[in-house]
Amino acid sequence: MNQSPSETTPALELVELSKHFGNVVAVDRISLRVEQGEFFSLLGPSGCGKSTTLRMIAGFEEPTSGRLLLDGQEGSRLPPFKRNTNLVFQSYALFPHMTVRDNVAYGPRRARLSRTEVASRVEDALRTVRMWEYADRLPKALSGGQRQRVALARGLVNHPAVLLLDEPLGALDLKLRREMQIELKEIQRRVGISFVYVTHDQEEALTLSDRIAVMNGGRVEQLGTPEEIYNRPTTRFCADFIGEANLIEVRVGDRSGDGRVSVVLPGGGTALVGSVSPSSADSATATLVLRPSRVALDDKEPPHGAERAAIPVEVRRVIFQGSVVRVDLEGPEGVSLSASTSEADTSDLRVGRRMWAHWAPGETHLVEPTKSGTP
Amino acid sequence: MDDPRKPGDSAATADPRENHGAAATADPRENAELSATVDAGAFAMLGPVHPDERRPHDEIQEAVLDVSYAGRGNRRRWAPYVFISTPVGVLLTFFAGPLAVLAVYSFQVRSRGGDGSFTLDNYRAAVQPNILEVAGSTFVLATISMLILLVLAYPLAYFIALKVGRWEIPLLLALALSDELNPLIRIFGWRTILARNGLVNTVLQNLGITQAPLDWLLFTRFSVVLVLTASWMPYAVIPLYAAMKTIDRRVLEAASDLGAGWFTTFRTVILPLTATGFVATMVIVFIPIVSDFATPGLVGGTSGRMLASVIEDLFTRRGEWGVGSALTFLLLIVSGVVVYLSYRIARIRNLDTST
Numbered sequence: 001m002n003q004s005p006s007e008t009t010p011a012l013e014l015v016e017l018s019k020h021f022g023n024v025v026a027v028d029r030i031s032l033r034v035e036q037g038e039f040f041s042l043l044g045p046s047g048c049g050k051s052t053t054l055r056m057i058a059g060f061e062e063p064t065s066g067r068l069l070l071d072g073q074e075g076s077r078l079p080p081f082k083r084n085t086n087l088v089f090q091s092y093a094l095f096p097h098m099t100v101r102d103n104v105a106y107g108p109r110r111a112r113l114s115r116t117e118v119a120s121r122v123e124d125a126l127r128t129v130r131m132w133e134y135a136d137r138l139p140k141a142l143s144g145g146q147r148q149r150v151a152l153a154r155g156l157v158n159h160p161a162v163l164l165l166d167e168p169l170g171a172l173d174l175k176l177r178r179e180m181q182i183e184l185k186e187i188q189r190r191v192g193i194s195f196v197y198v199t200h201d202q203e204e205a206l207t208l209s210d211r212i213a214v215m216n217g218g219r220v221e222q223l224g225t226p227e228e229i230y231n232r233p234t235t236r237f238c239a240d241f242i243g244e245a246n247l248i249e250v251r252v253g254d255r256s257g258d259g260r261v262s263v264v265l266p267g268g269g270t271a272l273v274g275s276v277s278p279s280s281a282d283s284a285t286a287t288l289v290l291r292p293s294r295v296a297l298d299d300k301e302p303p304h305g306a307e308r309a310a311i312p313v314e315v316r317r318v319i320f321q322g323s324v325v326r327v328d329l330e331g332p333e334g335v336s337l338s339a340s341t342s343e344a345d346t347s348d349l350r351v352g353r354r355m356w357a358h359w360a361p362g363e364t365h366l367v368e369p370t371k372s373g374t375p
Numbered sequence: 376m377d378d379p380r381k382p383g384d385s386a387a388t389a390d391p392r393e394n395h396g397a398a399a400t401a402d403p404r405e406n407a408e409l410s411a412t413v414d415a416g417a418f419a420m421l422g423p424v425h426p427d428e429r430r431p432h433d434e435i436q437e438a439v440l441d442v443s444y445a446g447r448g449n450r451r452r453w454a455p456y457v458f459i460s461t462p463v464g465v466l467l468t469f470f471a472g473p474l475a476v477l478a479v480y481s482f483q484v485r486s487r488g489g490d491g492s493f494t495l496d497n498y499r500a501a502v503q504p505n506i507l508e509v510a511g512s513t514f515v516l517a518t519i520s521m522l523i524l525l526v527l528a529y530p531l532a533y534f535i536a537l538k539v540g541r542w543e544i545p546l547l548l549a550l551a552l553s554d555e556l557n558p559l560i561r562i563f564g565w566r567t568i569l570a571r572n573g574l575v576n577t578v579l580q581n582l583g584i585t586q587a588p589l590d591w592l593l594f595t596r597f598s599v600v601l602v603l604t605a606s607w608m609p610y611a612v613i614p615l616y617a618a619m620k621t622i623d624r625r626v627l628e629a630a631s632d633l634g635a636g637w638f639t640t641f642r643t644v645i646l647p648l649t650a651t652g653f654v655a656t657m658v659i660v661f662i663p664i665v666s667d668f669a670t671p672g673l674v675g676g677t678s679g680r681m682l683a684s685v686i687e688d689l690f691t692r693r694g695e696w697g698v699g700s701a702l703t704f705l706l707l708i709v710s711g712v713v714v715y716l717s718y719r720i721a722r723i724r725n726l727d728t729s730t
């Protein structure tokens with residue numbers, strides 16, 4: 001295991017890294033640093049370039065341009081077997097002719113560890129993913145989720161400096177996935193290796209990560225801690241992709257000197273906003289991001305002002321979602337938004353009922369308007 | 376074959392499960408061509424079905440049932456045999472037929488114009504020391520050629536299957552085309568290249584690398600191995616290519632990712648995953664090399680003689696059909712044993728990775 005020369009050398013650093021496949025720009029000038037021992041997630045929709053990024057880090061794709069530093073050293077020319085990284089493949093890529101045990105032992109054996117060391121590490125890794133009972137099976141005799149866990153064990157067992165995981169829990173059921181998430185986080189803390197974790201499940205990313213890079217169309221849209229990403233999305237895409245969000249097109253009103261911005265809501269009311277992303281600075285229209293969980297409903301019009309912003313709405317639909325109830329609403333100018341409430345009694349929320357939706361202005365954010373620009 | 380039922384019995388009444396075959400016997404189409412083959416049990420589960428209610432889908436089901444229960448009713452029993460009778464007939468006529476003729480010849484006295492009485496002399500003549508010597512050298516030359524072929528074909532198949540990308544199909548076609556060339560023309564081509572005043576010697580002398588022409592280039596074991604290797608290359612590359620093609624590229628990446636260099640990857644992943652194809656390739660290459668008579672005949676001279684050219688000689692020039700037939704049979708038996716052993720080795724080592 002490489003010891004970092006100093007605390008500040010990142011385990012991995014990408015500088016303006018790009019990958020083109022012919023005309024397809026799979027990864028477009030992304031820059032990021034993964035610190036030693038950090039749990040870093042790449043989050044984004046299908047086809048946004050997550051796997052390609054991982055494959056460049058692992059050494060299977062040569063970057064079209066940009067730099068890739070592994071533990072401070074230029075690494076983009078190193079062959080995969082000389083990199084201190086391991087990849088848990090999205091498609092598992094288990095050796096079909098080897099038992100589960102031999103699959104997991106493959107890496108340690110290449111590292112010329114002693115027999116006993118190999119055996120104990122393999123057992124450890126297989127127990128972690130709850131596959132020890134299956135050690136002597138061939139991959140073809142396993143289910144998809146079981147194969148995925150073996151693939152995970154095969155990567156974990158090596159204790160690399162950076163473990164690259166390409167949707168390693170994608171094939172598991174919700175319960176097992178939750179358990180494995182906790183397990184993964186635990187291992188990552190215990191062993192102290194850096195994780196670069198690819199997922200398109202935003203909840204998973206929020207739960208596990210120290211930091212998240214939200215990717216879209218080959219680019220990093222936002223990079224930050226889960227709290228930052230959830231509470232202060234910088235682009236419309238991030239707001240929409242992470243968690244549920246009401247996106248309301250508004251006109252930007254007063255940009256007062258103290259940094260507080262007010263907007264004109266549909267129906268003509270004005271409201272202050274909590275924060276303004278650079279992407280919406282200086283434009284006349286913008287998108288107001290409002291989380292459904294922050295929206296309260298009331299029969300009476302609440303007092304407007306610095307504490308509360310409100311618009312009149314009509315109940316369109318009430319959807320029971322288990323722990324919460326989602327209420328779809330229609331506001332003035334046909335704007336639709338939803339509120340989610342965990343209140344037990346929602347029997348009085350009849351369709352067609354007129355109410356006021358209100359929220360604390362400090363919990364809203366302004367991002368860029370839609371391309372068409374009609375507020 | 377030992378079915379007590381007489382042909383002509385209705386399939387439904389002969390069926391031992393007729394007791395719960397109410398639906399089938401109620402079916403008015405029972406005697407019709409197609410539905411006579413409907414399996415009673417399957418439809419009993421569905422309850423009575425009126426013919427008009429049957430959708431085209433059911434017809435397909437019946438057809439499927441017909442095939443899967445082949446051998447139950449009388450017409451069902453014969454259908455598959457009718458299907459395969461043509462290929463079997465062709466094989467028997469053109470493969471087993473000549474063999475049978477050879478078998479008869481090999482046990483006859485002086486097959487051409489002889490009295491045709493039974494003898495083992497042909498076999499005795501076929502195992503004389505000078506022929507056994509050629510047999511030994513045949514085995515050595517064929518094995519060397521096969522090994523060289525495998526060593527060369529493996530990387531070639533690997534690159535075509537997994538590395539060359541869009542050149543994959545053109546390269547395969549080129550390989551297949553190279554085999555389309557008439558073998559005689561190809562062998563004569565080699566002769567002009569390897570001859571005393573051929574291409575290689577001319578170039579070597581013009582470059583001043585050699586002073587006099589090299590004599591060992593042609594009519595030696597070297598030339599036999601060289602031409603055999605070149606001629607049968609497609610037969611080695613194509614099955615290996617097919618075997619490589621079944622390997623998931625990601626699996627090779629995984630090996631590399633886990634610290635295996637290219638040789639380790641080859642030894643621990645590629646070789647085991649292509650083991651079946653490897654054994655198949657050995658057989659596919661070895662048999663035609665052993666039976667190739669044109670190559671040793673045209674570039675082998677006296678030192679590069681092989682069994683197949685001896686057999687050809689016995690048949691075409693010396694008129695010894697009996698001895699030629701006996702030798703052919705011995706060769707066939709040895710080849711059969713080789714094939715069988717290869718098959719057993721592949722099975723015993725449980726290298727079948729087809730799934």
Ligand SMILES: Nc1ncnc2c1ncn2[C@@H]1O[C@H](COP(=O)(O)OP(=O)(O)OP(=O)(O)O)[C@@H](O)[C@H]1O
Pocket residue numbers: 021024025026044045046047048049050051052053090200
């Ligand atoms: N070998 C390739 N040749 C051409 N295009 C490719 C290749 N590999 C990936 N791409 C393209 O690059 C883009 C990014 O692909 P990538 O596999 O990185 O997406 P992803 O974010 O991992 O998606 P998913 O969540 O579906 O796995 C896609 O548009 C894809 O079609």
Ligand SMILES: [Mg+2]
Pocket residue numbers: 050051052090166
């Ligand atoms: Mg992917």
